[in-house]
Amino acid sequence: MKRPLALLTVFYCLGIFLCNLTRVNFWLIMAAGIVIFIAVNLLKADNYIFPVLVLFLTLLAGALSLKNSYVLPKYHISNFVYYKDNSLYSLSGFIDGSPEPKNNHTEFIFRAQKIQAGRLKWGTCGKVLIKTDFAQKLNYGDNLTLIGTLARPHSFGTASQSYRDFLARQDIYLIMRIKDPRQIILYPGNSGSKLINFSFWLRAKMEYIISSSLPDLPAGILSAMVLGQKRNIPWLVNNSMVRSGTVHILVVSGFNVGIVAFMANLLFKILRIPRKARIIFTLACLFIYCFVTGANNPVIRATIMAGVFLFSYFLKREPDIYNSLAAAALFILVTNPRQLFDIGFQLSFASVLAIVYLYPKLKALIHLEGCRVKVWKFICEGCLVSFSAWLGTLGIIALNFRIIAPITVLANIFVVPLATIITLCGFTLVISGLVYPALANLFSFPTAMLINFLLSLNAAIIKLPFAYFYL
Numbered sequence: 001m002k003r004p005l006a007l008l009t010v011f012y013c014l015g016i017f018l019c020n021l022t023r024v025n026f027w028l029i030m031a032a033g034i035v036i037f038i039a040v041n042l043l044k045a046d047n048y049i050f051p052v053l054v055l056f057l058t059l060l061a062g063a064l065s066l067k068n069s070y071v072l073p074k075y076h077i078s079n080f081v082y083y084k085d086n087s088l089y090s091l092s093g094f095i096d097g098s099p100e101p102k103n104n105h106t107e108f109i110f111r112a113q114k115i116q117a118g119r120l121k122w123g124t125c126g127k128v129l130i131k132t133d134f135a136q137k138l139n140y141g142d143n144l145t146l147i148g149t150l151a152r153p154h155s156f157g158t159a160s161q162s163y164r165d166f167l168a169r170q171d172i173y174l175i176m177r178i179k180d181p182r183q184i185i186l187y188p189g190n191s192g193s194k195l196i197n198f199s200f201w202l203r204a205k206m207e208y209i210i211s212s213s214l215p216d217l218p219a220g221i222l223s224a225m226v227l228g229q230k231r232n233i234p235w236l237v238n239n240s241m242v243r244s245g246t247v248h249i250l251v252v253s254g255f256n257v258g259i260v261a262f263m264a265n266l267l268f269k270i271l272r273i274p275r276k277a278r279i280i281f282t283l284a285c286l287f288i289y290c291f292v293t294g295a296n297n298p299v300i301r302a303t304i305m306a307g308v309f310l311f312s313y314f315l316k317r318e319p320d321i322y323n324s325l326a327a328a329a330l331f332i333l334v335t336n337p338r339q340l341f342d343i344g345f346q347l348s349f350a351s352v353l354a355i356v357y358l359y360p361k362l363k364a365l366i367h368l369e370g371c372r373v374k375v376w377k378f379i380c381e382g383c384l385v386s387f388s389a390w391l392g393t394l395g396i397i398a399l400n401f402r403i404i405a406p407i408t409v410l411a412n413i414f415v416v417p418l419a420t421i422i423t424l425c426g427f428t429l430v431i432s433g434l435v436y437p438a439l440a441n442l443f444s445f446p447t448a449m450l451i452n453f454l455l456s457l458n459a460a461i462i463k464l465p466f467a468y469f470y471l
Contacts, residue, residue: 006326009330012061015065019062077126093110104134136184143188146184146185203293213444213447220232224252227252243403253302256423297348302328308323351392354393363381
């Protein structure tokens with residue numbers, strides 16, 4: 001096999017997909033897997049049947065991982081609550097994530113450890129989405145007791161992307177609504193991870209620097225582009241970006257990870273740190289940035305790929321982009337196989353695969369290497385990259401968002417370079433603010449000016465004829 005990891009990942013994904021379509025018994029899959037596993041160990045590696053059995057075993061492993069993801073422990077909190085249940089419950093545990101304020105409301109994920117109904121008390125596990133009807137200052141890791149009713153999420157949305165399925169992919173099966181602050185009892189201590197606590201503290205610090213340096217709208221845009229925090233982006237702005245096909249710039253992705261890697265490596269190089277130690281420290285910065293931005297699929301993918309590329313230096317081997325991408329996908333899917341059906345996961349990997357595979361072929365097709373005019377060559381390369389990504393994600397976007405935006409190819413030629421400059425200015429502003437707060441003011445005006453220009457440019461683009469149309 002030329003790219004064994006990439007091929008194995010394809011069959012692992014195929015196993016998850018096929019298992020989702022059928023209702024095959026878990027133990028039947030397990031039995032078939034055991035038989036094939038024994039056969040693989042008995043056969044020699046040079047036998048022509050050996051690779052076929054390995055691929056089929058990988059397919060069964062994907063199916064088993066999906067089946068296993070639906071199996072919950074007997075004491076999981078969802079097993080204590082009926083579909084329609086008006087009982088009053090008391091939950092004890094801690095906040096597992098950063099609480100999100102939303103229009104004088106607060107949402108957070110709560111990891112339950114004990115559940116009480118009346119005089120009965122049980123040990124439990126699992127996550128619950130908490131929604132309060134008031135603003136509440138809470139932090140990751142806070143130990144709480146919550147009193148309220150528990151309900152299962154409603155299944156609104158599309159058939160393939162319902163709200164219930166969205167929460168289930170995060171292992172959340174219950175929602176508790178808190179209407180009165182007296183339903184929340186805070187205890188001393190913190191049960192969160194020190195690394196994640198540090199990451200959330202750093203993110204809050206960076207958000208404060210951005211919000212105090214820029215007006216509200218540019219601050220919301222920059223927080224999304226640099227930190228992945230989209231809660232302060234107006235619906236009109238987000239919708240405008242969707243229509244032009246440039247909403248991806250509001251998501252932290254591989255480009256941001258690349259900037260962090262470049263800046264960290266440059267800093268450690270200036271400090272004359274040896275190359276091997278520099279790589280390790282750069283990887284540490286990437287993992288911290290991954291936690292700071294919420295560890296979404298594009299960031300995890302880019303972080304793992306960057307880790308594979310940097311680690312290849314120790315192995316003294318040339319990294320392969322397809323195997324690196326496969327390693328990232330496999331890591332996410334082994335952890336949570338249901339992420340295969342997440343739109344963010346699909347768009348993230350489809351766009352990168354399309355660029356990696358289609359761009360070189362399109363470039364060779366039009367003989368772009370023979371072009372001697374550098375400006376024209378640069379423009380053409382931008383068009384081809386944008387066109388490749390658009391083709392790769394066209395079906396997913398049309399199926400899920402019911403929109404096709406031909407203007408995307410043109411829009412990205414202008415918007416992406418501008419977004420690149422804004423992101424670089426944003427990182428410079430934040431780092432300056434962390435080192436010496438007064439320095440951030442030097443970059444606030446040009447950053448705000450560029451963001452306003454970006455919004456005006458995007459608004460003008462979507463007004464062009466046939467820019468987009470809904471299905």
